[in-house]
Amino acid sequence: xxxxxxxxxxxxxxTMAGAAGFVGLPTSLHAEPPLExxxxxxxxxxxxxxxxxxxxxxxxxxxxxxxxxxxxxxxxRSVDHAEWIARGETDFSVNFPPSQIMSIDRGVPIxxxxxxxxxxxxxxxxxxxxxxxxxxxxxxxxxxxxxSRHVWLTLMSSYVGLDPVNDIEWVVSEDAxxxxxxxxxxxxxxxxxxxxxxxxxxxxxxxxxxNNAIDRPWSQYFCCxxxxxxxxxxxxxxxxxxxxxxxxxxxxxxxSDPQWVAGQMVDRDFVPSYDLALQTLNDIRYDTWRDFDxxxxxxxxxxxxxxxxxxKSSPQQIIAxxxxxxxLDELKxxxxx
Numbered sequence: 001x002x003x004x005x006x007x008x009x010x011x012x013x014x015t016m017a018g019a020a021g022f023v024g025l026p027t028s029l030h031a032e033p034p035l036e037x038x039x040x041x042x043x044x045x046x047x048x049x050x051x052x053x054x055x056x057x058x059x060x061x062x063x064x065x066x067x068x069x070x071x072x073x074x075x076x077r078s079v080d081h082a083e084w085i086a087r088g089e090t091d092f093s094v095n096f097p098p099s100q101i102m103s104i105d106r107g108v109p110i111x112x113x114x115x116x117x118x119x120x121x122x123x124x125x126x127x128x129x130x131x132x133x134x135x136x137x138x139x140x141x142x143x144x145x146x147x148s149r150h151v152w153l154t155l156m157s158s159y160v161g162l163d164p165v166n167d168i169e170w171v172v173s174e175d176a177x178x179x180x181x182x183x184x185x186x187x188x189x190x191x192x193x194x195x196x197x198x199x200x201x202x203x204x205x206x207x208x209x210x211n212n213a214i215d216r217p218w219s220q221y222f223c224c225x226x227x228x229x230x231x232x233x234x235x236x237x238x239x240x241x242x243x244x245x246x247x248x249x250x251x252x253x254x255x256s257d258p259q260w261v262a263g264q265m266v267d268r269d270f271v272p273s274y275d276l277a278l279q280t281l282n283d284i285r286y287d288t289w290r291d292f293d294x295x296x297x298x299x300x301x302x303x304x305x306x307x308x309x310x311x312k313s314s315p316q317q318i319i320a321x322x323x324x325x326x327x328l329d330e331l332k333x334x335x336x337x
Contacts, residue, residue: 119213
């Protein structure tokens with residue numbers, strides 16, 4: 001690491017320490033039981049995952065909470081990052097509810113703890129395509145079958161009456177991303193995640209036919225939720241609460257001061273572009289964690305996945321086996337705005 005990079009990281013850390021005081025810590029951490037561990041591993045997607053700002057910015061807040069060994073770990077990028085937590089590479093995960101539900105249905109020992117935000121998905125299409133129903137017979141790009149994009153698009157298309165298997169021509173390419181395929185004209189639509197929609201808007205390529213920040217029913221539910229391994233939650237409940245408290249306070253910072261957060265994301269080398277980070281933060285609803293019911297989100301997506309035959313478990317089984325809302329309930333009372 002260069003001297004300049006070291007100085008930037010030092011200054012960013014000092015600024016985050018100030019932010020810890022700004023958003024407030026508990027009146028006395030000594031009033032809480034002692035930490036069972038001071039270590040936690042969080043996911044990191046180098047150069048991307050602009051919508052993970054709530055966890056990226058939470059690192060220094062966690063250190064202020066006594067978690068001195070906070071590590072951001074990049075897992076195996078050849079697989080969906082749901083596998084990172086399943087393989088024990090991270091203790092916590094930021095992921096889409098359908099991905100978490102599929103893991104729980106397979107028996108992966110995780111607990112979904114809270115919703116983080118809504119609004120990071122946009123279905124981008126050619127100008128001639130006006131709605132999801134217009135995707136009948138069209139080429140839709142995905143990274144692979146049964147991964148997050150394919151699952152989301154299957155749920156969205158089946159919800160409006162399309163048969164995802166027979167009505168859509170799925171295009172899977174290993175030599176290019178869906179964004180590249182769309183720009184090259186090799187597909188007609190794809191599901192974009194930050195910063196892809198922001199980049200294409202700036203270039204005036206395509207248009208959005210579904211935005212889950214504003215389009216019902218998707219806008220009524222979380223699109224990203226926080227989960228942890230069952231082992232970490234069971235063995236370290238005090239640490240789990242402090243990690244979660246830091247992430248939710250960071251979410252409040254994302255909503256209240258997106259310019260500052262975008263700068264921190266770049267200064268701490270989580271993402272390369274300030275402009276794309278700021279646009280993403282302005283597009284995403286980081287103000288929903290207090291208002292949306294995370295159990296409603298889990299129930300809604302589980303029902304849709306059950307209808308399409310993706311999973312066998314019922315909503316009651318998924319919620320019973322794979323969620324734990326007790327920390328969120330405490331923090332909602334504690335962090336009243």
